[in-house]
Amino acid sequence: MKPVESEVESPEVKLTQIRLKSKLRRPGTPVVVGLIFVFLLLYFIAIAYPLFWMVINSFKNTADIFNDSWGLPKEWLFSNYATAWQQGVSSYFINSVIITVGTCLLTVLISALCAFGLTRFQIKGGKFLLLFVSAGLMFSPQSSLIPLYELIQQMGIFDTHWALILTFTAYRIPLTVLLIRSFFLSIPKELEESAYLDGATTLDVFGRIFLPMSKPILFTGVILTAYYAWNEFLFSLIFIQTEAVKPITSGLLVFKDALNTNWGVLMAGLVISALPLIVVFMLMQKYFVRGLADGSVKG
Amino acid sequence: MRRTRIIPLLYIAPALLMLSLFVYYPLVRNLVNGFYEWNPFTLDRSFVSIENYTRLFKDPVFYTVLKNNLFYAVISVVLQVGLGLVIAAILEDKLFRRFSTFFRTSFFIPVLISMTVIGILFSFIYNPEVGLLNSFLRAIGLGEWAEGWLGNPKTAIFAVIFVSQWQSIGYAVMLFVLAVQKVPGELYEAATIDGAGKLRTFFSITVPQVKEMTFVLLIYTVTGSFLVFSEVYVLTSGGPANSSQVFSTYLYQKAFIDSEPGFASSIANVILGITLIFYFVQNKVLKTGEE
Numbered sequence: 001m002k003p004v005e006s007e008v009e010s011p012e013v014k015l016t017q018i019r020l021k022s023k024l025r026r027p028g029t030p031v032v033v034g035l036i037f038v039f040l041l042l043y044f045i046a047i048a049y050p051l052f053w054m055v056i057n058s059f060k061n062t063a064d065i066f067n068d069s070w071g072l073p074k075e076w077l078f079s080n081y082a083t084a085w086q087q088g089v090s091s092y093f094i095n096s097v098i099i100t101v102g103t104c105l106l107t108v109l110i111s112a113l114c115a116f117g118l119t120r121f122q123i124k125g126g127k128f129l130l131l132f133v134s135a136g137l138m139f140s141p142q143s144s145l146i147p148l149y150e151l152i153q154q155m156g157i158f159d160t161h162w163a164l165i166l167t168f169t170a171y172r173i174p175l176t177v178l179l180i181r182s183f184f185l186s187i188p189k190e191l192e193e194s195a196y197l198d199g200a201t202t203l204d205v206f207g208r209i210f211l212p213m214s215k216p217i218l219f220t221g222v223i224l225t226a227y228y229a230w231n232e233f234l235f236s237l238i239f240i241q242t243e244a245v246k247p248i249t250s251g252l253l254v255f256k257d258a259l260n261t262n263w264g265v266l267m268a269g270l271v272i273s274a275l276p277l278i279v280v281f282m283l284m285q286k287y288f289v290r291g292l293a294d295g296s297v298k299g
Numbered sequence: 300m301r302r303t304r305i306i307p308l309l310y311i312a313p314a315l316l317m318l319s320l321f322v323y324y325p326l327v328r329n330l331v332n333g334f335y336e337w338n339p340f341t342l343d344r345s346f347v348s349i350e351n352y353t354r355l356f357k358d359p360v361f362y363t364v365l366k367n368n369l370f371y372a373v374i375s376v377v378l379q380v381g382l383g384l385v386i387a388a389i390l391e392d393k394l395f396r397r398f399s400t401f402f403r404t405s406f407f408i409p410v411l412i413s414m415t416v417i418g419i420l421f422s423f424i425y426n427p428e429v430g431l432l433n434s435f436l437r438a439i440g441l442g443e444w445a446e447g448w449l450g451n452p453k454t455a456i457f458a459v460i461f462v463s464q465w466q467s468i469g470y471a472v473m474l475f476v477l478a479v480q481k482v483p484g485e486l487y488e489a490a491t492i493d494g495a496g497k498l499r500t501f502f503s504i505t506v507p508q509v510k511e512m513t514f515v516l517l518i519y520t521v522t523g524s525f526l527v528f529s530e531v532y533v534l535t536s537g538g539p540a541n542s543s544q545v546f547s548t549y550l551y552q553k554a555f556i557d558s559e560p561g562f563a564s565s566i567a568n569v570i571l572g573i574t575l576i577f578y579f580v581q582n583k584v585l586k587t588g589e590e
Contacts (some may be wrong), residue, residue: 036389040398043386044405047465051408053419053431066429078552109314117310129311136322138578140526142547143571145326146332146554146564151325170321173314202306231413233529234547238555251413253533256419263423277411285404292470292479296515 058267065263080268088258089269091244092251095161096230099247102165103229105171108221110169111176112214116206119184120175120192130181136174141167141234152239161241164247168229176221180295183217184210220291223284227292231279248273326571333568336561349572351565360541360549367456367545368497371463372524378464379520380513390472391479392497403476406469414466418533423460423535425449449535452542459534459543461526471516478512479505518581524574546570 057065058080059073064291117123118130141148148167157163190209192205211218236250243254252273281288333351337344355361386406390399409417424431425448433445448458482505490500506513528547531537537544537552544552546566554563 019415033394036395040386040389040395040402043503044402047406047409047469050420050424050431050465053424060482069429069434110317113310114314117307121307121310123311124308129315133314133318138575139322139326140522140570140574142526142528143567144322144329145550145558145567147325147328149554150323151320166317167321170317173317177314185380187512202310206310227411231534233414237532238551249413249529252419266419271420274412274416277413278408281407281411283522289473289477296474296519 003014009217055271058264060264060267062261062263065267077201077264078263081272083262084255084265084269084272087265088243088251089248091270092255093272095251096247096249099161100163100226100229101165103168104222104225106165106169107172107176107225108180108218111173111221112180112211112218113206114173114177114208115180115184119181120202120205132152134174135176136171137178141171145234149238152229157243159240159242161245164229164232164235167235167239168225168232172225172228175295176225179221179224180214180217183214184243189215193267216287219287220294221293223288224279224295226280227277227288227295307361329564329567329571334563335564336559339558339560347561352561354562355569360544363541364544364546364549367543368525368527370456371460371527371545372521374460374466375463375520375524376517379468379471380516381515382466383499384475384506384509384513386468386472387475387479388501390476399476401534403472405467407473408469409466410470410473412466412527415533417462417466418530421458422449422534425458448541453537455535455543456542461470462530462534466530467520471520474512474516475509478509482508483536512582514581518577522574522577525570525577546573565586 005254046129053069053270059078060080061075061077064074088211114133118126118133123129141294149173152158152163152167157166187210191209195209231249233249236247237253240246243251246254252269255269256266259269312405335344336347336349336351373486387403389395390402390513397404423429427433427447427450428444430448432448434535436442436445444455484502486508487500495503526547527545528551531543531545532551533547535543537548546569550563550566551567553559553566
């Protein structure tokens with residue numbers, strides 16, 4: 001418990017330390033701090049070990065996983081990754097990328113247009129329209145699932161990327177509109193007034209003034225949407241039956257059943273699927289966390 | 300402000316169209332469908348009045364589902380909202396602050412991994428013979444506690460709930476850390492000067508100051524617990540013998556496996572009712588909170 005002692009000795013806390021002498025000298029305190037630290041470490045191990053185990057076992061063959069699942073691989077089978085990639089994960093991966101990119105672009109574009117319309121014009125029934133959009137937040141996909149399934153078949157987009165891109169977009173619009181709207185409300189009117197005086201159209205104002213100014217919030221919208229689209233499972237499972245079109249989330253289940261006994265390759269497939277978001281998170285943690293916080297409060 | 304009539308509507312139209320087509324139309328259609336039963340293959344459709352609902356309320360599985368979702372909600376609230384706040388407060392305490400980033404980032408990693416990956420990973424961990432959990436129990440001499448966690452109707456739902464907690468506590472911790480960081484530092488200094496201990500400070504400063512975030516997470520967690528699908532589907536598909544069935548998996552089972560879409564529609568409407576109640580409570584409380 002070195003760090004704890006040094007913290008107590010540090011000069012900034014000396015003043016309060018004097019005032020709190022009795023509290024700090026209370027015999028139980030270092031023990032409690034130690035116990036809390038042990039708790040944090042145990043929780044860390046509970047989170048990290050399963051993930052570490054997944055990575056380690058992705059380099060083993062099935063017999064090794066069975067006989068010695070705790071140990072390091074006797075022989076590091078990097079080939080598991082190549083096998084997993086070739087036996088289906090590459091196709092799921094590409095489908096997930098297409099669906100995620102499509103959903104992000106469509107969601108942010110439609111939401112930004114809508115937020116512009118709602119904040120920059122006096123529309124009859126504007127309040128009702130805002131309510132119509134934001135009330136979408138209250139309805140879970142479950143409650144609409146069966147009619148949505150039929151609708152998608154009638155539209156002829158069942159078993160295509162569009163089935164997911166369009167439904168994901170629809171369910172992400174309410175939150176994204178609210179996010180972008182609150183940013184647009186903070187943009188001063190003078191900016192657009194002078195542009196209109198110079199003869200700009202509303203589309204010019206939207207494309208040349210509002211979009212460039214709102215990059216951070218649009219980026220937050222993209223991150224939140226990507227997080228959702230990459231991990232969504234319910235629609236992915238139901239609206240896509242053909243293996244070649246499936247994204248990672250539902251595809252991995254097919255992959256699991258097909259491999260059945262080849263556990264090392266399956267683990268490699270899991271690692272490949274988990275990596276992209278973790279990497280994105282590490283690269284832009286700040287935006288990600290702020291986005292989640294904004295999103296949670298709006299939701 | 301421009302006063303043209305058509306142009307503003309053109310900006311809003313795509314969003315309205317998407318929402319009407321993919322959110323509102325299916326929702327209304329499902330309310331109607333709850334009064335019908337039909338065969339998805341021949342499309343013979345007959346009006347059955349409230350029969351789907353009377354059947355549902357007599358269905359013993361419905362009560363298993365209700366109980367499982369309640370377990371889900373209670374455990375998630377205690378561990379994600381309760382423990383999540385405690386962990387966040389510990390990490391932001393000056394004794395632990397230097398480790399804060401490390402811990403909260405590691406706790407957050409599972410949030411980023413899709414439930415399919417986590418579900419498949421935990422089906423290995425729960426494996427009765429070679430799974431990590433049982434070999435760990437045997438290694439520390441608790442071999443008789445070893446179980447077929449997912450295959451036993453008594454433990455299956457709790458094994459699934461545990462996986463959800465494993466994934467989601469880090470999310471609550473992250474949001475609570477952000478909320479605790481916004482609490483004015485003077486409040487803590489004042490408490491220290493007044494001689495308040497850590498526990499006292501936690502309850503009389505941290506808890507009231509992060510009230511809003513607590514409430515947001517509370518609604519998020521409870522609603523999420525009643526909508527949970529992926530982890531149950533991947534780990535047990537509601538089995539064995541419906542013992543770990545929840546609303547969403549039961550809906551899926553009835554609609555897409557047992558081909559009883561009318562009955563499934565009534566389940567979907569019950570889900571809708573429950574989520575709407577939570578949202579109205581949220582609106583009420585948030586409004587009274589503002590006054």
